Amino acid sequence: MARVIRRSKKLQSHPMIVRTRVAPSPTGDPHVGTAYMALFSLCFAHQSGGQFVLRIEDTDAERSTAESEQSILDSLRWLGLDWDEGPDKPGPHGPYRQSERLDIYREHVEHLVEQGHAFHCFCTAGRLAEMRAEQMKNKQTTRYDGLCMSLSNDEVAQKLEAGEEHVIRMKVPEEGTCLVQDRLRGEIPIEYSQIDMQVLQKSDGNPTYHLAVVVDDYLMEITHIIRGEEWINSAPKHMLLYDYFGWDMPELIHMPLLRNPDKSKLSKRKNPTSIRFYERMGFLPEAVLNYLGMLGWSMPDGEEKFSLESMIEHFNIERISLGAPVFDVDKLKWLNGRWLREELDDDRFADRISEWAYNRESLKRIIPLIKERVDVFSEVSDMIAFFASGLPALEEVDLVAKNQSVDDTKKILQFALWDMEALATWDRDQLNTLFENVAVDLDLKIRDVLAPVFVAISGKPVSPPLFDSMAVLGPDMTRARMKHAIDVLGGVSKKLNKKLEKEYQSIRRSRT
């Protein structure tokens, strides 16, 4: 073990080539925030001839999926953010998927335990919850109290022998101040008393993010960590680990966080966050990337329209502004319009719109749904328009049936939407089952459940077969339209959301 660490340390002493990374967790839709970090990481590395690495952080075995990983890869590539090394692009520092590096983490954790920098902890979740509640009550920082640190070696050996469930935690100094160096913010002092004895290895033997990120960034020779502001508070943990291992700390660059129009951290409840949604809406990848580039950063000459290539050329990290920007879809639309008008002649426009949706392949998915409803071709356009549209123009009266209230309708749509978010396979049969379940859950006839959904999806009370249509539209656009319909009905307030969520959870529990 010690040998592994020493050898790696030598590698670092070579002349410095800038290496940055983006490290998404494959637990959901590809997020624009991931693309944002990837963009800045790529620009910074490539400007100086360095390398940009993609690493998959799938240490959460519960939530990580192969589909999500693929979707993230596809979306970043769609945007034109390609990487020099990654799970599908072997390099000298692979593998680039953390689930394939578990032995490495185990060795490193073991090393920390041997050196006395980490310890086994046998505390139960219940005890920890109690402890936190108590600390909360006393207005203290919630933090592990160090109980298991006092266990003797024999006691630990005995418990391990007995197969007791345990985690491994890092030790943190009792007092003192950690000075976090941030390239954009300067020195940030954080008291060690504020820092928790972070779990490094979970009871399933997998490392936590904090351990894996440090080990991997080091072994992959990452020189600059560009990440969101949300990580500032955990920087001391990482610095401590670098210190325990005897490694040099990479430079930290914390970017501002993208925000919803209400200024909270960008979230799918309030704003479309999936890159695929923007793709499905017909935004050009160049424009989306350009837009992300103008959030928190500007060209030296003030030009707002610029390509990735040009951004790399003119990139200057000092030009990043620290106020967290609001993701403004209106401005993105305007920018996309400029790209469309200024960069695409008629030929290229035709090419791009065919690539997007107007092609034989998409048409062939739709034809089976409309053929028997059509007598002459001239009827086709109206019938299929909604497949290529964005969000339909809706009114409350269109959505709410006579025998139902606005809140009932909201509930139907919201429950279905939550089910959709949890849906593993997106096809007509699964969707069919989904709505049957919603009808049972809410004690309604399926036709009553479906009525507002027809309108939400197609903009009209009638449409080609609903579930097939949803299958063609895909999860991103379907969910966006459901969400849009809910918003047209006045949206779900925080309070209502809480109430509905409670009801939904209890129904879900009884369902399984």
Add this chain to the structure above:
RNA sequence: GACCCUAUCGUCUAGUGGUCUAGGACACCGCCCUUUCACGGCGGUAACCCGGGUUCGAACCCCGGUAGGGUCGCCA
């Protein structure tokens, strides 16, 4: 609540002590172009969070307040 970050038009931003009666862009409003709409052109409304310092001089530096955000998980 504790800790951390941030603070220029509604929004994205320029501005790094004097050239700022604060510039550009989106959105909004008006006018022009136009059979309509859009595009385009022209014009308009609109901001340095507050209070103290430092300085001959502060949007820019320092301190305090306020506000917003983030973090406090065997998620990342």
